Amino acid sequence: MSRDRTRRDADRIDVRKTYKLYVGGAFPRSESARSYEVTDARGGFLANASLASRKDGRDAVVAARKAFGSWSTRTPYNRGQVVYRIAEVLESRRDQLEREVREATGVNAGGARAEVDQAVDRLVWYAGWADKLAQVVGNANPVAGPYFNLSSPEPTGVVAVMAPASPLLGLVSVVAPVITTGNTCVVVASQPHPLPAITLAEVMATADLPGGVVNVLTGHQGEIAPWLASHLDVDGLDLTGVDDADLARDLEVAAADNLKRVRRPGPEDLAADPRLDRMTRFVETKTVWHPVGT
Amino acid sequence: MTEIPTPASPFAYAPAPESTSVVDLRTSYGLFVDGAFVDGRGESFTTLNPATEQPLAEVAAADAADVDAAVKAARRAQERVWGRMPGRERAKYLFRIARIIQERSRELAVLETLDNGKPIKESRDVDVPMVAAWFFYYAGWADKLEHAGYGTTPVGVAGQVIPWNFPLMMLAWKVAPALACGNTVVLKPAETTPLTALLFAEICQQADLPAGVVNVLTGAGETGRLVVGHDDVDKVAFTGSTEVGRQIARAVAGTRKKVTLELGGKAANIVFDDAAIDQAVEGTVNGIFFNQGHVCCAGSRLLVQESIAEEVLDRLRARMSTLRVGDPLDKNTDVGAINSREQLDRITELAAVGEEEGAGRWAPDCALPSTGYWFRPTIFTGVTQAHRIAREEVFGPVLSVLTFRTPAEAVEKANNTPYGLSAGVWTEKGSRILWMAERLRAGVVWANTFNKFDPTSPFGGYQESGYGREGGRHGLAAYLQEENR
Numbered sequence: 001m002s003r004d005r006t007r008r009d010a011d012r013i014d015v016r017k018t019y020k021l022y023v024g025g026a027f028p029r030s031e032s033a034r035s036y037e038v039t040d041a042r043g044g045f046l047a048n049a050s051l052a053s054r055k056d057g058r059d060a061v062v063a064a065r066k067a068f069g070s071w072s073t074r075t076p077y078n079r080g081q082v083v084y085r086i087a088e089v090l091e092s093r094r095d096q097l098e099r100e101v102r103e104a105t106g107v108n109a110g111g112a113r114a115e116v117d118q119a120v121d122r123l124v125w126y127a128g129w130a131d132k133l134a135q136v137v138g139n140a141n142p143v144a145g146p147y148f149n150l151s152s153p154e155p156t157g158v159v160a161v162m163a164p165a166s167p168l169l170g171l172v173s174v175v176a177p178v179i180t181t182g183n184t185c186v187v188v189a190s191q192p193h194p195l196p197a198i199t200l201a202e203v204m205a206t207a208d209l210p211g212g213v214v215n216v217l218t219g220h221q222g223e224i225a226p227w228l229a230s231h232l233d234v235d236g237l238d239l240t241g242v243d244d245a246d247l248a249r250d251l252e253v254a255a256a257d258n259l260k261r262v263r264r265p266g267p268e269d270l271a272a273d274p275r276l277d278r279m280t281r282f283v284e285t286k287t288v289w290h291p292v293g294t
Numbered sequence: 295m296t297e298i299p300t301p302a303s304p305f306a307y308a309p310a311p312e313s314t315s316v317v318d319l320r321t322s323y324g325l326f327v328d329g330a331f332v333d334g335r336g337e338s339f340t341t342l343n344p345a346t347e348q349p350l351a352e353v354a355a356a357d358a359a360d361v362d363a364a365v366k367a368a369r370r371a372q373e374r375v376w377g378r379m380p381g382r383e384r385a386k387y388l389f390r391i392a393r394i395i396q397e398r399s400r401e402l403a404v405l406e407t408l409d410n411g412k413p414i415k416e417s418r419d420v421d422v423p424m425v426a427a428w429f430f431y432y433a434g435w436a437d438k439l440e441h442a443g444y445g446t447t448p449v450g451v452a453g454q455v456i457p458w459n460f461p462l463m464m465l466a467w468k469v470a471p472a473l474a475c476g477n478t479v480v481l482k483p484a485e486t487t488p489l490t491a492l493l494f495a496e497i498c499q500q501a502d503l504p505a506g507v508v509n510v511l512t513g514a515g516e517t518g519r520l521v522v523g524h525d526d527v528d529k530v531a532f533t534g535s536t537e538v539g540r541q542i543a544r545a546v547a548g549t550r551k552k553v554t555l556e557l558g559g560k561a562a563n564i565v566f567d568d569a570a571i572d573q574a575v576e577g578t579v580n581g582i583f584f585n586q587g588h589v590c591c592a593g594s595r596l597l598v599q600e601s602i603a604e605e606v607l608d609r610l611r612a613r614m615s616t617l618r619v620g621d622p623l624d625k626n627t628d629v630g631a632i633n634s635r636e637q638l639d640r641i642t643e644l645a646a647v648g649e650e651e652g653a654g655r656w657a658p659d660c661a662l663p664s665t666g667y668w669f670r671p672t673i674f675t676g677v678t679q680a681h682r683i684a685r686e687e688v689f690g691p692v693l694s695v696l697t698f699r700t701p702a703e704a705v706e707k708a709n710n711t712p713y714g715l716s717a718g719v720w721t722e723k724g725s726r727i728l729w730m731a732e733r734l735r736a737g738v739v740w741a742n743t744f745n746k747f748d749p750t751s752p753f754g755g756y757q758e759s760g761y762g763r764e765g766g767r768h769g770l771a772a773y774l775q776e777e778n779r
Contacts, residue, residue: 136443139767285737
């Protein structure tokens with residue numbers, strides 16, 4: 001971290017933090033050994049963030065795939081507890097995140113506080129959905145014959161997520177629904193505001209979230225996203241944070257190679273109460289039949 | 295015609311052909327646009343009876359101007375009539391259509407068999423009853439949408455492109471939910487099976503369905519591309535190959551169009567050593583030879599537990615030897631004609647590759663008619679996961695047999711495919727069924743049964759088998775706007 005906010009004593013040299021990636025539960029630097037300069041809302045230097053490469057993207061997909069088996073088969077109750085735990089740890093580190101949000105976006109203290117409040121509350125909201133979504137979007141189906149027939153939602157798999165610019169609330173709003181339902185993900189953080197994303201990764205790493213369930217890459221969206229969009233071991237693509245319509249179209253075209261489920265970008269008020277659509281976009285309906293007889 | 299195997303036997307089947315007199319085939323058919331049949335501006339084509347290779351009728355092809363006219367008609371009907379009509383009134387039209395389908399069921403069944411080549415037993419007992427049931431089911435939703443959880447706002451104009459394997463059933467799966475939700479449709483039936491869709495257009499006329507609500511455009515792939523690509527289409531629904539599904543997904547990228555895709559499959563039918571073997575064999579036969587294997591959810595890979603593999607194969611061969619292959623109009627026929635020369639070539643080629651790659655090929659020694667497109671029910675043994683016949687969708691009566699030892703190995707092999715449409719599990723152990731069902735990455739899991747469909751039951755795939763669900767409450771989602779979810 002930077003500058004005099006953390007300095008109490010003019011004689012002491014502060015220890016700055018290195019912001020790295022979050023992949024497979026660890027915090028590696030980019031394999032490309034590149035970084036980029038992150039500035040505050042007025043253009044002042046904040047920190048150097050890792051500039052993730054195509055290879056980092058592929059490593060993150062491997063980590064997400066590896067984590068999928070155990071995360072997707074945990075009980076929904078357990079997943080709900082983990083997501084709730086993220087909210088708890090986030091609440092406990094709110095001072096740091098408020099400061100980072102303020103520095104990144106230039107909002108005032110009240111605005112930053114409100115954003116952290118909403119991020120925490122949103123995690124709590126999604127945590128409660130983990131063991132309820134199947135009851136709301138599943139179905140017992142009354143087929144015309146002697147068969148038991150049940151439809152239930154299941155996670156799609158590995159989802160690549162392009163996070164929106166809102167550095168904390170936006171990130172939580174796109175990640176929480178994806179993992180609550182049992183998916184794992186690779187998130188490309190907001191390019192101008194990556195620091196809260198890495199701090200959120202630290203929160204998740206200490207909140208019982210298994211490594212690889214969420215992987216956070218920082219860097220250029222336009223550089224990493226095409227590799228994730230065309231990656232054959234990625235099952236879903238959330239384009240929420242892609243503002244460039246041409247890039248969004250190209251990514252959707254690339255996603256067609258293996259028929260990824262795509263959430264297109266669109267106008268959205270992140271401060272408004274969420275609906276189910278972010279969860280239902282990345283679940284599959286599985287229907288099981290069995291004969292009834294003696 | 296099928297040879298009678300032992301004419302002297304009192305148990306031999308005598309020919310039992312269904313009469314075609316119930317069908318009034320015209321020599322040529324136009325497009326159905328805005329409530330009327332019109333000439334197409336594209337180059338018309340001939341649709342054949344694949345069992346005889348004889349022409350059935352000349353069918354119009356829609357060009358870009360025809361597509362535009364149909365979309366305009368659909369838009370007008372949606373905005374001025376259908377979208378404004380109270381759900382309870384839309385429901386009554388759909389109930390009416392369902393009733394007419396039942397009244398004209400034999401005519402539809404015979405025409406379907408003539409155009410498609412599927413056994414009359416199947417079109418009569420499976421396809422057409424299912425079509426009526428689909429319209430009945432969704433008719434009832436039209437005035438109950440506010441209870442379904444997807445909002446009540448229709449998407450608008452739906453462009454729907456359907457395949458040749460279940461021509462009328464796929465029409466029903468697409469048209470019934472679209473109309474129930476207040477959308478209008480432009481439907482493109484498959485090039486080789488346009489006739490029942492055109493008869494359905496007549497049924498819409500009989501039902502006095504308002505003009506433009508249903509439009510039927512016949513033609514080949516280019517017509518389908520035009521429908522999918524038309525700027526004023528709000529929703530694209532496609533059932534067909536994964537390759538065309540990919541093209542559609544690319545074509546709609548960056549647009550506002552909603553899409554559902556129901557694509558290919560390579561389903562595993564998994565038989566454990568404690569299964570009821572005769573039922574499992576019957577389910578396996580049904581899973582791959584039903585509808586000549588022209589089924590996207592066909593159980594085209596048999597995964598049998600190693601300890602019972604020989605026994606299962608013996609019984610499978612014995613059962614296959616009793617399948618009656620031949621005249622689709624014969625009421626005793628089990629396996630009909632391959633739908634087209636092109637598809638027969640594809641099946642023939644992949645089967646040859648199976649042999650070249652070292653798998654053991656077997657088919658019962660049954661006589662085939664001298665004209666028409668035919669392929670014997672065939673199994674390949676000693677198939678490995680690397681073989682093309684274990685990876686690619688054959689879309690024909692060809693079964694690849696693989697073995698496994700443990701449930702975990704069965705899951706791994708079953709899921710080792712880019713597809714994920716369906717799977718079958720055969721075991722008498724309940725906990726194992728549920729354990730398997732949880733782990734199989736497929737949209738439909740049939741346990742101790744296979745190839746069951748119902749209008750209340752959602753159907754659709756994981757991964758490269760496409761996205762979206764057809765059937766059930768879930769089937770409404772594709773045809774309602776997402777703003778309220």
